Amino acid sequence: MSQAVAHAQPLLYASTHPLPADFLTRLPVVTEKREEDAKEAPAASGVQEGQSGLRIAWQYQRYLDEQKALEERRTRQREATASATASTDEAMPSLHSSFSRPTVRSAFKASSRPEAPPPLDFCSSFDLRKQLGKEVLRLDTVHHHSIADLPALHAQCQDFVERLRPNRDVGRIVVHGLGQIPWEDPAEDWRYLALLRSLKGLVRTHPASVALVTLPTGSLPPGFLMRAQHVADTVLETQAVDEDDKELAAMFSYYGEIQGLLHVHKLALVNTQVPFIPEATSVAVSIVRRKRLTLEKMHIAPAFDDDVQEAGAGGSRAAVSAVACVGPKNAPSVLDF
C-alpha cells in the first residue's frame, strides 16, 4: 500500500474497521536516502566523468565500465520483473523486497502531484518510524471504504478496476480483515467464498490489478479457510513469535530480533505448469534499526546442533545424523551414510 502511494498508483482499501482512514494514515513513508549512499553516488559520478578522481591503475578502468553496464542491466531487469509480477495476480508486496532498493524521495513529494508521478525507482523500503499522516487521504489515487456488505464491496472493487487506465495504472485492492466479525450461519461461508472468487475474476479480467485479502485465522471456520486458500493464487501466513518460547529461541542465534515468521503456503501458477520452488517456505520478519522491515532466511544456530549432539550422545548417534545429514537411522557413526 505504501508502494502504491509512493508511485501514485491507484489503491483501494476496504476494511471492516468503521474508520478505515486511520489505518491509511499510519502507513510508513519511503526511506530517505542514506548518507553513505549519498556519498557513494558523487564518487561514482566522479569516476565516470573524469580521470582526476581516479586513483587506481588505468588498466582496471574497463572493469569499472563493465560493472556499470551490468548494474544498469540488472536495474532494468528488476523493474521489468517488478511490473510483470505486480500485474499477474494476487501477491503480497512485501515479497518484492528482494529486488528493491532505497529511493530518494519521500511519499509526500509524490502526494503533492498525483497527476504527474515522480520518477521513483521501484522500491519496497519504508521507514516504519514515519507515517504518511492525513495527507494521504487527500490523494486522488487512494480510495477507502468500510465494508458494509459483500455486494457493496464487490461493486466498489469492480468500479475501481474499471476506472484503471490501460498500460498506465496498476490497481491494488486491499481487503483488510475480511470476516473479522464471526458468523454463525454456514451459508455465510459460501457468500464470502463467492466474493473471493469474484475478486479473483476481477483481477484476472483486468490484468493490471492485484488483490490482497487478509483473513483472521482465529475467528473463521477451518473449512472456509481451507477453501479460501484454494481459491487464492498466493497464500501467505504471518505468525507471531512468543518471546518466552525457549525451544524456538534455542534454534536461532538472533531470536530477539525476530518480530514474526512469514510462511509461504502457495505461490501463483499462471501461464505455466511448473511451480516455483522457493529456497525457504518460511522466512523471519525482523526490524532493522527500528525502522526497516526485512525478510530473512532462517539460519539455525550452531549451538543447536551441539545441543542435539549432546542429547544424542547418551542414547544413540542416529538422531544427530538424521538431523544434520539426513543419514540412515541405524548408522553406527555420525560419518556413516
Added chain:
Amino acid sequence: MAADAMDTALGLLGHLPEGSLVIIKDSLAASGSFLLHHYISRLLAAPKAEKQTPTSIDVRTEKSTAFDGRVGKVPCKVCLVAFDQKFSHFANVGRKQGVNLVANAEEGALRFVDGISKPFEWGGVLPRSTPCGAVETSESLESFLEGGLQELSITGEPQSVRSASPSAPQGVVKQIETSLGAVSDLSDQSEAEAKQNKRAPLADGGLAIVFDDLGGPEAACQGSAHEVLALLNWCRTLRSQNGERASVVALVHGNDMPDGEKGLASIMEHSADLILQVEPLSTGAAADIHGQLLITQRTNKWMDHLRKGIGGFEATKLPRQQKFQFRLLETGVKLLHIGGSKGGA
C-alpha cells in the same frame, strides 16, 4: 517412464471410455492442474481408439504417429469449463506443449466455458432475499439443454438429465448458459470462416468435458456435494454426434477438511472410474521432483478399457494402483518410478 506408458497409466488410449469420470485430487502443496493440461493436449490430438488391437506394440506405433499429426484422424472434442484459470493460461501452457488451443477453438474442437470472469453474478453473493438456488431449476436446465447443447452440437438425454440433477445449481447453469452464448458467437464465426476457407468441418469423435476446479460449482451449490455430483452425472449423460456418451475429467481439491467435515473429494471418489491423487513429497519441496502421483483404477469398466487398449500379455497383469513421482517441465511431465532415475516426457 515412456510417454506411451504414462498415457496408458492415465487411460489415454485413444479416447477415454464413454461415460467415464476421472477425478484429479490435489492439495494445497501440490497442484494437479498439470494433469488437466496433459489430458486436454492428448485428447485434442487423440485418434479414435481401435476396437481390436492385437499387440501392445501396434497400439503404440499407431498412437505415436497420431500425436505427430492429426491428418486423417478423428480427434476428441473437448469442452473446458474453467473456474480457476482464464483461457489465455490454458492456451499459453498448451502452446509450450505443442498444442494450439486457439486454433482448436476456432475449428470447434475445443469449447471454452468461462466460469471465472463474472462469478459474482452466479456465485451466491446475492442479497439475502434472493439466495442462490431458490429459483426453479428445471426451466434453467431445459433452456440450458435447448440453448447450450445445440451450440455444442451435442445431443442430450433430457429424461436422464432431469432424473440425475433435480436440483442442479441454477447459478452454475446460468453462468454456463452465458458462457455458451459467447461460444456460440465463436462457433458461428468459425463456421463462417470455414465456409470462406472451404474447410471441411471436423468429423465428430468422442466428447470430454473438463472441469478445472470443482470448487466453483461447489460454491454455487453452497457446499452441496450431491448437487455437484448431479451436475457431473448430467454431463456424463450427454452424447456427442456419433452417439458416444461424454466422459468427464474434473479437478477437485482434496485437502482433508477439519472438524470431521466430509470434503467434496471424498464424495466424488465413490463415483469415479479413475482417481489421480497428487501429493507433495513427504520430505518437502524439491526442485527435481515436484510430487508424487497415486493412480487408482477403481472400476472394472476402466480396467476393461485399459486391457482393450493394451492387449496382449501385458493386459493381464495390470495393477489397480500405481504410484509414481513426477517432475514438471514446460513441455510436459515426467513420471518416474519411485527409486528410479530415468524418465520420459
